[in-house]
Amino acid sequence: MFQMEGVCLMGETSGYFVDPRGAQAVLKILSQAIEVDVDFRDLESKAKEIDRIAQRIHDSEKGANEPTPGPSPAREDIGYIG
Numbered sequence: 001m002f003q004m005e006g007v008c009l010m011g012e013t014s015g016y017f018v019d020p021r022g023a024q025a026v027l028k029i030l031s032q033a034i035e036v037d038v039d040f041r042d043l044e045s046k047a048k049e050i051d052r053i054a055q056r057i058h059d060s061e062k063g064a065n066e067p068t069p070g071p072s073p074a075r076e077d078i079g080y081i082g
Contacts, residue, residue, distance in 0.1 A: 017054060020046040 009030060011022030020043040031038040 017050050018046075020044070020050060 009026045011019070011026040013019035013022040024040055024043040024047070027038055027043070028040070
């Protein structure tokens with residue numbers, strides 16, 4: 001149609017975070033196909049950083065779902081009318 005040739009390389013990600021592992025997987029295949037050596041250390045470092053962030057978020061969500069210590073309020077104490 002536009003007389004353009006192209007390629008789209010895609011890697012699967014969760015969509016919630018930047019995903020260096022997805023980028024690394026795509027880049028690894030591409031580098032093998034075009035026979036180029038690529039240093040993946042920066043991507044691996046970023047992947048570990050994202051893992052730490054995701055773990056902190058998971059831990060904070062887990063803590064938010066745990067019941068608070070102490071007795072539950074009586075049913076009549078939680079109404080807003082009366």
